[in-house]
Amino acid sequence: MAPPIAPHTIDLTINGTAHRLDVAPWTTLLDLLREDLKLTGTKKGCDHGQCGACTVLVDGKRVNSCLTLAVMKDGATVTTVEGLARNGQLHPVQEAFIARDAFQCGYCTPGQLCSAVGLMAEGHAHSAEEIRELMSGNLCRCGAYANIVAAVQDALAAQSTQREAAE
Amino acid sequence: MTTVTPFVGTPRSRVDGRAKVTGAARYAAEFDAPDLAHGWVVSSAVARGRIARIDTDAAMAMPGVLKIFTHENRPRTAWFDYKHRDQTAPPGHPFRPLYSDTILHSGQPIALVVAETLDIARDAASLVRVLYETEEHATDLAARRDTAYVPPKKRSGIKPPPKPRGDAPGAFTSAPVQVRQESRVPAEYHNPMEPHAATVVWKGKDGIVVHDKTQGAQNSQSYIASVFGLSPSKVQVVAPFVGGAFGSGLRPQYQVFLAVMAALELERSVRVSLTRDQMFTFGHRPETLQIVTLGAGRDGKLVSVQHDAVAETSRLEDYQEVVVNWSGLLYRCDNVALTYRLAQLDVSTPCDMRAPGATIGVFALEIAMDELAHATGIDPVELRLRNHTDRDQNEDKPFTSKELRACYAKGAERFGWSKRKPAPRSMREGSELVGYGFATGVWEAMMMKSSARATLTPDGRLTVATATADIGTGTYTILTQIAADALGVPMEKVTTLIGDSSLPTSPIEGGSWAAASSGAAVDAACRSVRDALIGLARGLEDSPLANIDPDRVTVRDGRVFLTADPDQGLAIDAVMAASGVDKIELEETVLPDPKTMLTHAAYTHSAVFAEVRVDEELGIVRVTRVVNAVAAGRILNPKTARSQILGGVVMGIGMALEEEALHDHKLGRVMNHNFAEYHIPVNADVPDIDVLFVEEHDDKVSPLGVKGLGEIGIVGTAAAIANAIFHATGKRVNDLPITVDKLLDEA
Secondary structure, three states, X not given: OOOOOOOEEEEEEEOOEEEEEEEOOOOEXXXXXXXXXXXXXXXXXXXXXXXXXXXXXXXXXXXXXXXXXXXXXXXXXXEOHHHOOEOOEOOHHHHHHHHOOOOOOOOOHHHHHHXXXXXXXXXXXXXXXXXXXXXXXXXXXXXXXXXXXHHHHHHHHHHHHHHHHHO | OXXXXXXXXXXXXXXXXXXXXHOOOOOHHHOOOOOOEEEEEEEOOOOOEEEXXXXXXXXXXXXXXXXXXXXXXXXXXXXXXXXXXXXXXOOEOOOOOOOOOEEOXXXXXXXXXXXXXHHHHHHHHOOOEEEEEEOOOOOOOHHHHHHOEOOOOOOOOOOOOOOOEOOHHHHHHOOOEEEEEEEEEOOEOOOOOOOOEEEEEEOHHHOEEEEEOOOOHHHHHHHHHHHHOOOHHHEEEEOOOOOOOOOOOOOOOHHHHHHHHHHHHHOOOEEEEOOOHHHHOOOOEOOEEEEEEEEEOOOOOEEEEEEEEEXXXXXXXXXXXXXXXXXXXXXXXXXXXXXXXXXEOOOOOOOOOOOOOHHHHHHHHHHHHHHHHHHHOOOHHHHHHHOOOOEEOOOOEEEOOOOHHHHHHHHHHHHOHHHOOOOOOOOEEXXXXXXXXXXXXXXXXXXXXXXXXXXXXOOOOEEEEOOOOOOOOXXXXXXXXXXXXXXXXXXXXXXXXXXXXXXXXXXXXXXXXXXXHHHHHHHHHHHHHHHHHHHHHHOOOOOOOOOOOHHHEEEEOOEEEEOOEEEEEEEHHHHHHHHOOOOEEEEEEEOOOHHHHHHOEOEEEEEEEEEEEEEOOOOOEEEEEEEEEEEOEXXXXXXXXXXXXXXXXXXXXXXXXXXXXXXXXXXXXXXXXXXXXXXXXOHHHOOEEEEEEOOOOOOOOOOOOXXXXXXXXXXXXXXHHXXXXXXXXXXXXXXXXXXXXXXXOOO
């Protein structure tokens, strides 16, 4: 039998908290979050990078955490759905999802939210058409897509209003 | 007086919204327990035969593996079939995981590896070696069509086809216009985003708490107690959030059996989560082959309707759903013959999937009606109007209400149906052919016996409880609205508890009956609490309400007062303190009105209008607009109601254009068991969807006048899209899904 494989020690900042973690080389960021850190807000829908339910923000970029080995992200900053709200104040995207009824069962929602936050930072999405295309990596079996698009549009509008006010 | 009442009938955001957008909502695989062990399922690689040898030595040798359950060492479970039968089981022998060496379908669970961690269980499962003795299998329904039989025993709650009326074959022969449509709907899998999972929390002598993915906590509970010979008091099933189900959670699926089995045997908490590919190894919408023949006069009036369906089932059970009856119900016709048969395949037993039966049967009927419109040159909507009926001819009953004509009118107007040019291929824009299609939708409006408890405390807080589920339907929210209205309190003062087997009895959440049933139960319990509160106030000697007529009293905003003079009243806490009670708690049970059930038929209706654009050279179809006009009685919450219809339409788009479980019949296995190859609609596939609710007053269908919305959105949608594609291209595709290859062949 092969000798046991030693875990790797990595540093991750997750939702603002610094963690030093011993992880096996095969452990995905998704399993690390859900199984080890009990951050179950991030969902496992397929474990194959096909559904987007596991989407989190790594250094501000949206990634499928099921396709990301934790050891690859040593030193990274990770934001999960649990970290979107600040001091009990929901993120504008979270507010918009509630207001627009952009979810039903809620299982794809954390991934949709993180994906939407990532999308807004990318700066490519302006029209409904572009939002549809660029949010198509996040499946929703309840079929809330039309409301998700409306919620992202609302959040984008709020973001640009905020920017204008700041300028 | 800041409270805005009533809440019912107004758009309200989900009361569980915050939990769902912050990650706080916990689903079946997300409950923790001390010392939790993890199970991983090993699935059969063959479709039929037996396990000649199963070698678990290498897997057991892996450090951290606790036990590997197979048919050779599984614990004993109940002997009789009826002990394994859940509330929704069709007739036959329910599937028993790890029961014997017999393999009945590909993907059948054949072992459970339980280990200290998920990684170890998964890794060890890959080391289990299985030697099979295979037998010849059959998974091709078309090849087995001639073995079809009428199920000898009917499934509870599923009406068999009505007896033929008139002379349908004779009337067809002499009909001036004849239409025949042979169609196929493939097997589809529910694929809720949350894979099925169960976390069983071991509580020692106190029994087990089971977090199962289920649409019926009490159904899972009674199944577990019965199968494992446990006292129901030792089994609590708790499922506050369900990550979609669409019918897959109606039956206790094998993950809960395996997790409970392992927990009882190991006396330890165990979780079993299925993988996405294992989501293709149990219940599904059955592949169904249909033939609809319509005979009509040149005026489009139907003189003959015949509808035959052959659906797949497993070797174990005669799964049945209502497929053909809709063709004798939806339009007026005196000569009708409907037949429904099953053919056995080596597959898992099918399972109700969103609008089971109707989705399939109405598709076949409505593409035939579209052909009839084409053959007679009558506008498709006008054709339906000419065949409208205000009587259910299957059962010879009037409807409790039927505002279908309003759906046609309002939907057509919103869609701009009048702009449709009748001839196929007559509308185009650039390189795209444009098509307008239409279909009717129908689903049964049901109410079931249901109980609820309401508890009012002196702080004016109200808690309502019933065992039903919220699978994304909005149950939490509508029950909160109903309760708030009944006691005149803001919604924030109401706590709704559901998804727990220890709560008052509720049916499984399915069939679109939850709103009508649980809603009426919560309403009744809250009204009883209100009456009790008024009773206490009237009994207080010095109170301004002493001995006053209860009809003259209002309860609102934490006070009980004279309706005519709101200053004359008392706060709820004052009433309760003076009466010496610390809470008012009452439970009520509601039933559908038995007389109405005998005398009336109750259905929800819809009119679905779809616009498609088809690339003429590439055959690529885009659905660009859908208008769905729905008559569903009283709408409790227009916001969540709209979402229900949106979701149904999206699944209908998937049915029309994308979804199909593709079998390799040589292997007897679903080959596209993942989201990369089993396509469901993505955001970019879904256009603007316009949902209309027409006014429909119904004081017979249920106490609240509610008909339910979970299913109706999908019914008719695939037919409307297929009809739009016919209108765009002149090509009738009746073999779903309508993929590019089917539009391009012989082109």
